[in-house]
Amino acid sequence: ILNVEQSPQSLHVQEGDSTNFTCSFPSSNFYALHWYRWETAKSPEALFVMTLNGDEKKKGRISATLNTKEGYSYLYIKGSQPEDSATYLCAFIGSSGGGADGLTFGKGTHLIIQP
Amino acid sequence: DTEVTQTPKHLVMGMTNKKSLKCEQHMGHRAMYWYKQKAKKPPELMFVYSYEKLSINESVPSRFSPECPNSSLLNLHLHALQPEDSALYLCASSPRGVSYNEQFFGPGTRLTVL
Numbered sequence: 001i002l003n004v005e006q007s008p009q010s011l012h013v014q015e016g017d018s019t020n021f022t023c024s025f026p027s028s029n030f031y032a033l034h035w036y037r038w039e040t041a042k043s044p045e046a047l048f049v050m051t052l053n054g055d056e057k058k059k060g061r062i063s064a065t066l067n068t069k070e071g072y073s074y075l076y077i078k079g080s081q082p083e084d085s086a087t088y089l090c091a092f093i094g095s096s097g098g099g100a101d102g103l104t105f106g107k108g109t110h111l112i113i114q115p
Numbered sequence: 116d117t118e119v120t121q122t123p124k125h126l127v128m129g130m131t132n133k134k135s136l137k138c139e140q141h142m143g144h145r146a147m148y149w150y151k152q153k154a155k156k157p158p159e160l161m162f163v164y165s166y167e168k169l170s171i172n173e174s175v176p177s178r179f180s181p182e183c184p185n186s187s188l189l190n191l192h193l194h195a196l197q198p199e200d201s202a203l204y205l206c207a208s209s210p211r212g213v214s215y216n217e218q219f220f221g222p223g224t225r226l227t228v229l
Contacts (some may be wrong), residue, residue: 008148032215033216034217040220041219043119043205043219043221043222043223044158044205044207044220045220046217046218046219049215049216049217051215089157089158101171102148102163102171102173103148103160103218104160104162105157105158105159106157107156107157109156109157
């Protein structure tokens with residue numbers, strides 16, 4: 001069983017503040033890491049696919065970094081807005097047999113932006 | 116068309132019933148996935164179809180039977196389920212097999228087993 005951990009479990013942030021949270025995953029047999037945003041009553045939506053150690057990706061006010069050697073990724077949100085309220089899931093893809101294994105999701109960070 | 120659709124949205128079934136969940140995408144994606152998500156837990160991968168062939172089965176009980184009739188359609192046949200199988204069942208697709216591609220998720224089917 002793969003250990004994919006996200007912290008914190010939940011987070012309350014004031015509108016306009018910046019925030020970040022963590023995904024930790026096995027540092028061996030790394031293939032890729034995905035970040036998804038899941039708003040209540042909607043489908044999970046992909047934010048980033050990260051594959052290389054040192055990767056930094058950005059989409060608007062949201063960015064992510066990747067460290068495969070130590071097994072963690074950070075997601076940053078700059079200037080939080082109410083519409084950023086959602087659960088943020090990371091998903092680890094390993095490679096145990098040469099090809100890619102399936103996704104293993106973390107439990108998510110539930111982010112609430114307070115006006 | 117850039118979405119994954121799932122039917123039905125909600126399903127209530129008894130333990131002796133046989134039912135099916137349906138998932139469809141018209142994005143030309145060649146990989147499709149079934150996930151199970153229980154309350155307050157992350158989605159758990161059940162099956163992966165790649166180019167219409169079952170490529171990953173995460174030791175799912177045989178009362179769940181996947182089927183991929185063509186590259187746009189994925190079914191999950193349910194038979195003799197248990198109350199603990201009640202969950203949100205999510206379907207997803209990606210351009211190719213499990214790889215560097217992001218997955219596109221449907222809205223899910225909320226299943227209740229009585």
